[in-house]
Amino acid sequence: MTPPRRQRRGPTPPTPPPSPPELRPFPHADAADGRSSRGAPDGPQAHGTPDGQPPPRNPERLYAVTGTADGGRAELDLVTLIVACRTPPPGASPEHTAVLGLCTAPLSLAELSAYLTLPFSAMTVLITEMITAELVQARAPVTRRTAPDRSLLEAVMHGLQKL
Amino acid sequence: MDFKSSDTIPGPRTEDQLPHTAQAAVKIVIVGGFGVGKTTMVGSVSEIKPLTTEETMTQAGIGIDDDYGSESKTATTVAMDFGRISITDKLVLYLFGTPGQERFWFLWNGLFEGALGAVVLVDTRRLEVSFDVMGRLEERGVPFVVAVNSFPDAPRYPVEELRAALDLTPEIPIIECDVRRRASSKDVLLTLMRFLHSLALSGALT
Ligand SMILES: Nc1nc2c(ncn2[C@@H]2O[C@H](COP(=O)(O)OP(=O)(O)O)[C@@H](O)[C@H]2O)c(=O)[nH]1
Ligand SMILES: [Mg+2]
Numbered sequence: 001m002t003p004p005r006r007q008r009r010g011p012t013p014p015t016p017p018p019s020p021p022e023l024r025p026f027p028h029a030d031a032a033d034g035r036s037s038r039g040a041p042d043g044p045q046a047h048g049t050p051d052g053q054p055p056p057r058n059p060e061r062l063y064a065v066t067g068t069a070d071g072g073r074a075e076l077d078l079v080t081l082i083v084a085c086r087t088p089p090p091g092a093s094p095e096h097t098a099v100l101g102l103c104t105a106p107l108s109l110a111e112l113s114a115y116l117t118l119p120f121s122a123m124t125v126l127i128t129e130m131i132t133a134e135l136v137q138a139r140a141p142v143t144r145r146t147a148p149d150r151s152l153l154e155a156v157m158h159g160l161q162k163l
Numbered sequence: 164m165d166f167k168s169s170d171t172i173p174g175p176r177t178e179d180q181l182p183h184t185a186q187a188a189v190k191i192v193i194v195g196g197f198g199v200g201k202t203t204m205v206g207s208v209s210e211i212k213p214l215t216t217e218e219t220m221t222q223a224g225i226g227i228d229d230d231y232g233s234e235s236k237t238a239t240t241v242a243m244d245f246g247r248i249s250i251t252d253k254l255v256l257y258l259f260g261t262p263g264q265e266r267f268w269f270l271w272n273g274l275f276e277g278a279l280g281a282v283v284l285v286d287t288r289r290l291e292v293s294f295d296v297m298g299r300l301e302e303r304g305v306p307f308v309v310a311v312n313s314f315p316d317a318p319r320y321p322v323e324e325l326r327a328a329l330d331l332t333p334e335i336p337i338i339e340c341d342v343r344r345r346a347s348s349k350d351v352l353l354t355l356m357r358f359l360h361s362l363a364l365s366g367a368l369t
Contacts, residue, residue, distance in 0.1 A: 001318050002324075002328070003287065003290050003318075003320050003324065003325060003328035003329075004290055004291045004294075004328065005327075005328045005329075005330070006291070006294040006297065006298075006328065006329055006330050007330050008297075008298075008301060008330040008331070008332070009297075009298040009301040009302050010301065010302070011301065011302060011303070011304045012302045012303075076272065077190075077272060077273050077277050078190065078216070078245075078257070078259065078271055078272070078273075078274065078277075079188035079189070079190045079255075079257045079277075080188075081181070081185055081186075081187070081188055081255070083183075098172050101172070101174065102172070102174045102175075105175075105180040105181050105182070105183060105185075106181045106182075106183065106185040107174075107175065107180075107181065108188055108247075108255075108257060110214070110216045110245055110257065110259075111175070111214060111247075113216040113217070114214035114215055114216050114245075115172060115173055115174050115175070115214070116172060117217075119217055119218050119219045119240075120216050120217070120218050120270070120271055121218060121270070124272070139185070139186055139187055139188075140187065141187055141188045141189060141190065141277060142187050142188070142189050142254075142279075143189075143273070143276070143277035143278070143279075144276070144277065144278060144279055144280070144305075144306075145276060145277065149363070150360065150363050150364065152189070152254070153279075153356060153359055153360045153363055154360065155250055155251060155254055156189065156250055156254070156256060156279070156356055157353060157356045157357065157360065158250075159248065159249070159250030159251060159254070159256065160248070160250075160256075160349055160352050160353050160356065161353065163208060163248065163345065163349045
């Protein structure tokens with residue numbers, strides 16, 4: 001029996017990032033600008049199916065992660081570590097209180113989203129708000145784009161070897 | 164937002180809390196078709212019970228007979244299981260098991276762009292379900308290794324035959340595994356890390 005065959009693809013030149021991010025909740029009824037902001041690289045591209053079906057329309061997040069004027073890329077990653085800066089101020093919302101309770105030790109945004117059962121994008125909106133209010137601090141991840149150095153890769157290997 | 168009172172929100176057990184010294188995290192994505200063993204792999208190496216992060220989207224695209232005129236949208240939830248491995252007091256590794264359909268990847272910002280690399284988990288009974296995933300990773304320049312999860316009734320091919328069929332360049336590691344076993348999952352991850360290290364040495368990783 002022979003396996004089915006595939007054909008390798010090459011890298012496609014990077015498309016400019018969609019538009020720069022700003023996080024804001026939005027009621028999906030007015031999703032129009034959310035859609036336009038999320039263009040090329042990550043957006044599910046419309047690919048027609050071989051049998052000539054029209055391409056599927058893009059799914060849309062429940063919360064928009066849209067652009068800001070100054071052009072940076074979304075700062076919050078699934079594994080950005082969030083740490084509380086203080087105890088909940090008087091009158092803090094239940095959401096803020098819950099996050100501050102969870103982040104007495106560093107916790108990733110993904111873990112927060114899991115424990116609070118909030119969609120990741122909603123979590124991002126909430127945390128952005130809390131960073132602005134100086135309730136929490138974010139510790140950025142090391143990504144492939146920020147060029148992980150060899151010593152970091154070696155540290156990960158040593159850590160895995162100890163498992 | 165449907166929010167519970169903070170007393171009832173479960174958090175990490177005390178022994179699962181990261182130390183205050185934790186400075187940064189890295190992530191690896193495990194991608195493959197439904198039932199290929201992603202969640203099993205995450206669970207076999209994670210130091211915490213695997214968790215799930217979800218994204219809800221208003222779905223205008225999943226339906227087959229999609230009526231452009233009507234604005235009837237349905238909410239769809241896409242989930243990713245993930246786990247965690249503390250590397251040092253300062254560094255944490257997260258593993259995400261991600262569905263193979265690329266059109267969901269955008270839901271999580273920088274899922275692949277921010278990852279160190281990816282493991283494409285394949286089942287030889289359904290090799291073709293991973294073809295598109297590999298193509299997408301190649302297009303995006305995400306380094307990956309291929310891990311063949313050995314199911315008992317799956318056809319077995321010599322590695323070089325798989326490499327030819329999958330049209331993978333000689334340097335891309337292909338490894339057989341049984342992700343139910345921690346040692347095997349650990350091997351897969353180490354294979355990816357060694358590959359990334361070799362790319363870094365050759366200057367290909369920037
Ligand atoms: N025989 C065998 N079964 C496996 C292996 N890995 C996973 N399974 C089983 O395959 C099923 C699907 O695995 P799961 O991790 O949920 O797949 P996912 O959909 O990719 O997350 C489960 O019942 C696992 O116990 C493996 O290496 N060998
Ligand atoms: Mg799963």
